[in-house]
Amino acid sequence: MDFTYCEFPCTVSIDTFKAYFNLKDVKLPKVSGKSWDTSQHQTQNEAHEGQTNQAKSLRHLVLDAIVQNWSELPLYQQLGRREDRNYILSHLDTQLPLQLLSSHIRDDFFWVRGYEQRWRTAPLQARGRERPWINIYMERHVQEFIENMQTGDYEQEGNVQATLDICAAYINQLEINFLQPSPASTEGNDHIPLDYLLSNLPELRQLRLSYSTKTTGCNYQTGCNQMTPRDILLLAKGLSQCHELRQFSLHNTKLLPYQMRYLAHSLDKGCHHLSELSFIHCAVGDAGIRGFLETCGRESFGTLTVLDLTNNKITEEGAYILSRTLRHVPLQRLVLRLNPIQSDGAAAIFHTLQAMPIKELDLGSCSITETITKLFMMLICQHTALLDIDMSNNALGEEFGKHLLKIIICNKVLEKLDLRNTGLSLAMRQKFQEFLIKNIERKKYEALKKKQRDKFKSMMQI
Numbered sequence: 387m388d389f390t391y392c393e394f395p396c397t398v399s400i401d402t403f404k405a406y407f408n409l410k411d412v413k414l415p416k417v418s419g420k421s422w423d424t425s426q427h428q429t430q431n432e433a434h435e436g437q438t439n440q441a442k443s444l445r446h447l448v449l450d451a452i453v454q455n456w457s458e459l460p461l462y463q464q465l466g467r468r469e470d471r472n473y474i475l476s477h478l479d480t481q482l483p484l485q486l487l488s489s490h491i492r493d494d495f496f497w498v499r500g501y502e503q504r505w506r507t508a509p510l511q512a513r514g515r516e517r518p519w520i521n522i523y524m525e526r527h528v529q530e531f532i533e534n535m536q537t538g539d540y541e542q543e544g545n546v547q548a549t550l551d552i553c554a555a556y557i558n559q560l561e562i563n564f565l566q567p568s569p570a571s572t573e574g575n576d577h578i579p580l581d582y583l584l585s586n587l588p589e590l591r592q593l594r595l596s597y598s599t600k601t602t603g604c605n606y607q608t609g610c611n612q613m614t615p616r617d618i619l620l621l622a623k624g625l626s627q628c629h630e631l632r633q634f635s636l637h638n639t640k641l642l643p644y645q646m647r648y649l650a651h652s653l654d655k656g657c658h659h660l661s662e663l664s665f666i667h668c669a670v671g672d673a674g675i676r677g678f679l680e681t682c683g684r685e686s687f688g689t690l691t692v693l694d695l696t697n698n699k700i701t702e703e704g705a706y707i708l709s710r711t712l713r714h715v716p717l718q719r720l721v722l723r724l725n726p727i728q729s730d731g732a733a734a735i736f737h738t739l740q741a742m743p744i745k746e747l748d749l750g751s752c753s754i755t756e757t758i759t760k761l762f763m764m765l766i767c768q769h770t771a772l773l774d775i776d777m778s779n780n781a782l783g784e785e786f787g788k789h790l791l792k793i794i795i796c797n798k799v800l801e802k803l804d805l806r807n808t809g810l811s812l813a814m815r816q817k818f819q820e821f822l823i824k825n826i827e828r829k830k831y832e833a834l835k836k837k838q839r840d841k842f843k844s845m846m847q848i
């Protein structure tokens with residue numbers, strides 16, 4: 387049995403190979419110029435001589451011919467043997483036209499090889515079982531296409547349509563970290579339109595977007611990092627057509643109150659399955675929060691479970707506006723980190739949480755003081771769903787910790803409590819951590835007992 391030529395994906399480990407083949411009876415393949423042969427029965431010179439003197443079989447000559455002429459005659463599914471198809475996947479040029487490759491090949495091994503060769507310095511994307519590598523490759527391709535496009539090169543019926551024809555069916559997640567600014571010679575600071583792109587991605591479920599500029603060069607001008615009236619209109623138009631969108635994040639982009647109204651209207655109109663909404667480092671302010679929520683109705687965002695408003699200059703006024711609206715939203719995670727809501731704003735939030743199924747609350751660096759002690763103790767005692775609370779970087783003081791130490795024993799649900807940089811001693815924080823570990827162990831034990839009872843009941847029914 388001759389395995390001199392790689393006929394299977396190179397991702398197979400040497401340990402797996404050894405488990406099925408005897409190294410004395412086979413020749414191990416060479417991958418990237420390195421042989422896997424670790425046998426002591428053959429010297430390095432003999433191994434090299436055997437590999438160079440061995441003629442290719444007719445089968446391999448035919449497969450090489452198919453690889454060389456694949457752009458004219460793309461044979462893949464027509465090959466009956468899996469070994470032959472693996473040989474094609476290992477030797478086929480990943481730089482062939484994308485439309486040709488995507489029409490005939492779906493195999494993960496080929497697309498991860500293409501990803502590694504094209505974006506050598508980029509880390510591989512994490513994926514689940516439901517995430518084929520062709521989707522990850524196409525998403526990165528579209529991201530690069532959008533981020534590097536100059537406003538003058540945008541052609542809706544040309545390069546944009548051609549890209550959508552190839553990639554649209556595979557795009558489930560899209561991340562755009564920056565957009566190119568308009569040339570300094572133009573009157574406005576408009577970026578490329580996103581309405582047509584978003585409207586033609588029917589399977590888009592996650593969108594992370596920023597209108598910031600990574601490199602400006604000679605195109606820099608004041609305001610090129612901000613959204614223009616045209617930008618927000620086109621973005622809102624595109625979002626209203628993203629009917630499958632589950633997660634939307636807009637970050638590092640200053641948003642004005644009228645822009646927040648447009649976003650609220652479009653998300654409420656088109657994104658009926660939205661579960662996660664994030665405005666991070668967007669300087670929304672209290673006026674922006676008011677504009678966003680006033681545009682929404684009582685039944686808006688009925689599926690929203692995560693709201694992240696990190697660093698948006700929200701004060702106690704904005705927190706109060708939020709508290710009046712959030713009681714109608716089934717939130718499970720709320721992040722108000724780096725917003726100066728102070729103790730009054732935190733009090734309004736705590737009051738609202740009593741009527742919500744919230745599981746995670748982040749109020750780190752929110753200028754909260756020890757005046758919130760009584761309300762926080764009530765929250766710890768009465769709320770039965772909170773699993774994770776972050777109160778770090780707030781001036782709570784040692785007295786806050788002493789009161790909490792007496793009350794926290796009443797809570798059997800809490801698993802995480804971050805009180806770093808709050809004026810509490812390390813010893814006191816360690817006591818809280820020990821209590822939380824007991825909570826986690828108790829819940830694991832109860833879950834195991836429940837599983838055993840359910841198993842016993844099912845056996846009795848049989």
